Every structure is written in C-alpha cells, then in structure tokens.
Amino acid sequence: MQPPRLKNDCFALPPGVDWTPVDDALGHLREALQPVTEVSTVALAGAAGLFLAEDAIARRAHPPAANSAVDGYGFAHAATGQGVQILPLVEGRAAAGAPFTGAVLAGMAIRILTGAILPEGVDTVVLEEDVTAEDGRIAFHGGLKPGANARKAGEDIHEGAVAVPAGHRLRAQELGLLASVGVGEVVAHRALRVGVLSTGDEVVDVSGAAATGQIFDANRPMLLSLLAEMGCVPVDLGHARDDAAALSAQLDAGAAQVDVILTSGGASAGDEDHVSALLSETGSMGLWRIAVKPGRPLAMGMWRGVPVFGLPGNPVAAFVCTLVFGAPAFRLLAGGRWRVPSGVMVPAAFSKNKKPGRREYLRARLVDGAAAVFASEGSGRISGLSWAEGLVELPDGAVDVGQGDPVRYIAFSDFTL
Numbered sequence: 001m002q003p004p005r006l007k008n009d010c011f012a013l014p015p016g017v018d019w020t021p022v023d024d025a026l027g028h029l030r031e032a033l034q035p036v037t038e039v040s041t042v043a044l045a046g047a048a049g050l051f052l053a054e055d056a057i058a059r060r061a062h063p064p065a066a067n068s069a070v071d072g073y074g075f076a077h078a079a080t081g082q083g084v085q086i087l088p089l090v091e092g093r094a095a096a097g098a099p100f101t102g103a104v105l106a107g108m109a110i111r112i113l114t115g116a117i118l119p120e121g122v123d124t125v126v127l128e129e130d131v132t133a134e135d136g137r138i139a140f141h142g143g144l145k146p147g148a149n150a151r152k153a154g155e156d157i158h159e160g161a162v163a164v165p166a167g168h169r170l171r172a173q174e175l176g177l178l179a180s181v182g183v184g185e186v187v188a189h190r191a192l193r194v195g196v197l198s199t200g201d202e203v204v205d206v207s208g209a210a211a212t213g214q215i216f217d218a219n220r221p222m223l224l225s226l227l228a229e230m231g232c233v234p235v236d237l238g239h240a241r242d243d244a245a246a247l248s249a250q251l252d253a254g255a256a257q258v259d260v261i262l263t264s265g266g267a268s269a270g271d272e273d274h275v276s277a278l279l280s281e282t283g284s285m286g287l288w289r290i291a292v293k294p295g296r297p298l299a300m301g302m303w304r305g306v307p308v309f310g311l312p313g314n315p316v317a318a319f320v321c322t323l324v325f326g327a328p329a330f331r332l333l334a335g336g337r338w339r340v341p342s343g344v345m346v347p348a349a350f351s352k353n354k355k356p357g358r359r360e361y362l363r364a365r366l367v368d369g370a371a372a373v374f375a376s377e378g379s380g381r382i383s384g385l386s387w388a389e390g391l392v393e394l395p396d397g398a399v400d401v402g403q404g405d406p407v408r409y410i411a412f413s414d415f416t417l
C-alpha cells in the first residue's frame with residue numbers, strides 16, 4: 001500500500017478538480033438568481049426595508065409651492081437696490097399653514113416665517129437678524145441676490161417625476177422622500193424569508209446541556225440574527241441529524257416555507273457530510289469548492305426550486321460566506337439590483353504573506369484609520385468575529401502585505417440588502 005505524498009493543505013486540489021474563484025461564483029449567482037418574492041401594494045408605514053417593484057412617482061412636487069427658507073421679511077427684489085433699503089410693511093403676515101392671500105406691492109415688504117408660501121409679489125426674503133423693524137417699516141442693507149432665502153416650487157422633485165426607481169430598497173430616507181411627494185403606498189416585493197438549519201450529530205441547542213463530544217449550536221442563533229440585521233425575515237428551521245433521510249425531509253419542509261435555505265455543517269466531503277452529498281445527488285448542486293478562505297467547502301444548489309447555501313460548519317466560515325455570497329444573492333432574490341460591497345482602501349496595521357489561488361477574508365477592525373486583523377485565522381475562533389467590525393479582503397493572487405500597505409476593508413454593515 002502506497003500513501004499519497006503529505007500535503008497538509010486544504011487547498012491542494014485533488015486531480016481534475018478546480019476551485020471556483022470567488023468572482024466566478026458571484027457571477028454565477030448573479031446570472032442564475034432573480035426576484036422570487038411576490039409583489040403587492042403596501043402602505044408606506046409597512047414598507048421599510050422592501051424593494052420597489054415599480055417606480056414610485058411623485059404625486060405632488062416638493063416643495064409644492066415657492067416658500068420662505070427663513071424667518072424674515074419678503075419683498076420683490078426688482079424694486080430694491082444697493083445701500084440702505086427702507087420698505088414699508090403691509091398689514092398681516094405669511095406663516096407656514098396660514099398663507100397671506102393678498103398681494104405685496106413692489107417697494108413694500110411683508111413679515112414672513114419659515115415654510116410660508118411666498119405671497120404674490122414676493123420673490124426674495126431678508127433674514128430677520130439683518131433687519132431693523134420700527135413703526136411699520138423695515139431697514140436693511142441691499143445687495144441680496146434675487147431669490148435669496150426662497151425655495152422654488154418643485155426645486156427638489158417635480159410632480160410626475162420618478163421619486164424612487166424600481167429595484168431600490170426603501171430605507172428611512174426613501175420613506176421620508178415618498179411621504180413628502182404624497183406617495184402613501186408603493187408596489188413592492190415582500191421581504192425575503194431565509195431559513196436556517198443546523199446539521200450535525202454533535203450539535204445541540206444552547207437551551208439544554210451538552211455531553212462530552214457535543215457542541216452548542218452557535219451558527220443558528222448567529223445566522224438568524226445576522227439575517228435580521230441584513231434586512232431578511234429569518235426563519236428557524238431547527239436542527240438536523242447526520243442522516244440523509246432526515247435531512248432530506250427537513251429540507252423538504254424548509255423549502256415549503258422559505259425563499260432560501262442556509263444550512264451549516266456537512267458541506268465538505270467527509271463520511272458525514274450529507275448536505276453536499278444530497279445536493280449533488282439531486283443533481284442540483286450548482287457550485288462547490290470555492291477558492292476562498294474561510295469557506296472553501298461552501299456548497300450552493302437548489303432544493304425543490306429553493307436556493308440552498310450549504311455553509312461550512314465552522315462558525316467563521318459560515319458567517320463570512322453568508323456575508324460574501326449570501327448578501328448579494330439575497331438582494332437579487334428580494335427584488336433588488338446586484339451589488340457587491342466595494343469597501344475602502346486603508347493602510348494595513350499588520351503584515352502577511354499570502355499564498356496564491358484563493359481569496360482570503362480576515363476578521364478586521366479599524367484602529368486610527370488602519371486595518372488591524374484578529375491574531376488567529378482559525379475558522380473555529382468565533383471570538384474573532386465578536387472582536388471584528390469588518391473584513392479585510394485579500395485578492396486571489398499571492399500578496400505580500402507590509403505595515404502601511406493599502407488593503408481593502410469592508411465593514412460588516414456594508415454587507416446588507
């Protein structure tokens with residue numbers, strides 16, 4: 001019997017096998033996936049976080065009418081000049097919600113408050129701090145620009161314009177924008193439901209006790225909460241034992257209630273790695289063995305028409321794969337446009353000699369504007385995820401990173417829908 005030569009390298013390729021580069025895997029997801037969530041008309045109050053299925057059109061201009069940007073005095077600019085200006089005041093005032101209905105004659109001024117519609121005859125407003133008001137007259141230094149301190153009707157958005165385009169995610173600022181142009185309901189995709197299933201005979205729920213040889217299920221609470229942070233609806237699909245029939249039945253049940261399934265564990269090619277085996281057997285494995293660290297055994301396929309991300313069991317690999325491959329995929333499935341976070345280039349506060357042939361993600365945080373990385377790269381070292389605030393992405397090729405060299409830093413919060 002002749003043993004193979006010692007490689008001790010998870011990334012050494014078995015004959016005839018190629019690792020899929022990260023960009024190829026992402027490209028494949030981008031081509032293969034499309035929105036899966038139903039579309040309906042939703043009240044704005046319940047639309048936060050959803051992707052628009054149709055352009056949202058402004059029902060009203062914003063601002064709807066020309067108005068004052070300050071508290072002060074309004075007048076017709078053309079009737080004023082340089083030097084000290086003294087203008088008599090008309091009776092009454094213009095306030096937000098209480099417009100002045102008369103006209104202001106050229107050469108006269110009117111008391112006006114912030115947000116008030118400009119009365120007929122007024123195009124310019126002088127700040128009250130720049131005015132002396134006495135005996136029904138005001139005095140100020142001329143030289144303001146025409147239209148100073150006034151907002152034009154529709155200067156932000158015109159009536160009938162696209163306020164927010166289809167495919168855009170409704171964040172807090174979009175809700176404000178839509179309300180301002182009178183859009184009280186939108187046509188949007190419902191939120192993406194993502195199921196999380198932990199696998200492995202050794203894995204037990206933290207609510208109970210763990211015997212020798214058992215480990216607490218860290219991945220399920222971590223992934224469920226990560227999905228919620230990303231803007232998905234997390235669905236707890238529980239735990240499956242290392243048994244092909246049981247796992248298959250649980251995938252069936254999961255596929256009936258969610259849009260995407262994340263499993264963790266059993267993704268590589270060991271005797272008990274049933275997720276990758278099942279996905280291959282059903283003939284629906286799309287991608288496996290990605291040139292990425294951590295996360296190389298990630299298995300992506302379909303189960304009863306539902307995309308499955310077979311995440312590696314190691315918690316760091318499961319977390320990183322959900323960010324790097326899950327987030328952009330979930331975005332497409334939820335009705336958004338493809339987006340991969342680009343991060344920012346910052347100086348490295350570490351040094352590292354990286355091998356070629358795989359992209360690497362290091363747990364990182366910014367310290368005085370430079371990227372520091374967690375002391376260990378072990379993908380079971382979950383404390384490093386808690387220490388980190390983002391990832392440093394090192395390119396596929398070999399790199400020799402020295403202190404101060406530019407590296408790409410991507411904050412965890414950038415991996416969102």
Ligand SMILES: Nc1nc2c(c(=O)[nH]1)N[C@H]1C(S)=C(S)[C@@H](COP(=O)(O)OP(=O)(O)OC[C@H]3O[C@@H](n4cnc5c(N)ncnc54)[C@H](O)[C@@H]3O)O[C@H]1N2
Pocket residue numbers: 010011198199200202203215216217218219220264265266267268269270273294295296297311312313314315317379380
């Ligand atoms: N001979 C080889 N062995 C391994 C290779 C390899 O190339 N050749 N790759 C390693 C890499 S890299 C990874 S990543 C792991 C991933 O393998 P699996 O997806 O099959 O995961 P498991 O073996 O089921 O578990 C790995 C590890 O994670 C723990 N685990 C699993 N589930 C959970 C959970 N829900 N919460 C916390 N921890 C969990 C599990 O107990 C194992 O310790 O394979 C390497 N092996």
Ligand code: MOO
Pocket residue numbers: 292293294295296297312314316317379380
């Ligand atoms: O790919 Mo594994 O993720 O290094 O632990």
